Amino acid sequence: MSERGARVREVRRRLAQDGPPWTRDHELDFQTVTMPERDCDLLRDLLIADGAGTVVEVGLAYASSALAVGEALVTVDPPHPRHVIVDPFQDQAYSDVGWDLLRAAGLDSIATLMRSPSSAALPELVSEGFTADAAFVDGSHRFHEVFVDLYFLRKIVRPGGLVVMDDDWTPSVRTAVRYYERHLGWTAMPGAFAAGTLRHIADDPAAEAVPRCRALRLPDALVEPPFTEFHPF
Template identity: 65%
Template sequence: MTVNGPRPRHVIIDPFQESAYANAGWDVLRSAGLDPVATLMSVPSSIALPRLLSEGFVADAAFVDGSHRFHEVFVDLYFLRKIVRPGGLIAVDDVWWPSVHTAVRYFERHLGWTAISDAFRGAPIGSGPHGQGEQEVRCKAYRLPEMSFEPPFQDFRGF
């Protein structure tokens, strides 16, 4: 997540960066000279995101490519909606997986997230969220509504 302005900040969340990836991503970031503006949080996003929220952290944009389990993606999006400023961007990788796609769809259908068409160009990938042979793009970007709102629970529809 990068916060714009005079003091840009990039927060990376990855509990397995050292144990599973030997810090490869963090080392690339350091070799690019970006570590002064970057923070690595080595805990699951379900722990890191509420922590950032309670610290008052506000982001312009977020990129989600962590756990691909439905409940963990849903929790990521739940907290990112409160951390990314109104009108900000949330990009999600691997939306062609049903677990990821279904989580994102709730936010599109109920909370006013708008997919930005052609945000990511490239060849379609995968077999679509319902496994019916349709081709899906790999990454999608969503713009949050300019005004945050909470829908009445009575308006809930299956997603």
């Protein structure tokens, strides 16, 4: 492991072991909000295996997933690594704790934080012609906002690239994602997080337990089906 990678790994280890230096005043907020370490490891490994050099991420919070993305990028070591993070609440709700952890890991040299809603930031990236190899989405879980995030990410992530969703166990996220699978040619990668955390759909103990995260492969070309071929999803 490179010295740079070791620095990121150490910050990740301390965060998982000791928690962040500051949390919001909600009971067990870090444990509730952040993605578990093993899922972060799987995200890192998936991005490394795909050779990702540019990643866009929606949601920062305590930076667990962002640190995993950063570790993947410094491991792949492309000529111009770039990690664009979108989070309008990092300063006002999280006192910049996630961003400070990225800085402690030395990842601020490759990361950019857009402090605006994804509904504004992602269209801005599209207008700039920004292209990413992969995206990780853990922003708003409202159906319409997830749907809009994915709409713009399909224009940002290159053909054949990856989109990884957190909290696929929530009905709102699952429903939004299924539209893109059914109508726009996105293909689920069920093995990517098979060893990760399981959650019952809608937190219903009687419902199926599914991996918390869902990875999807975009088609090799942008799909625009005719409106006459629409089917309920």
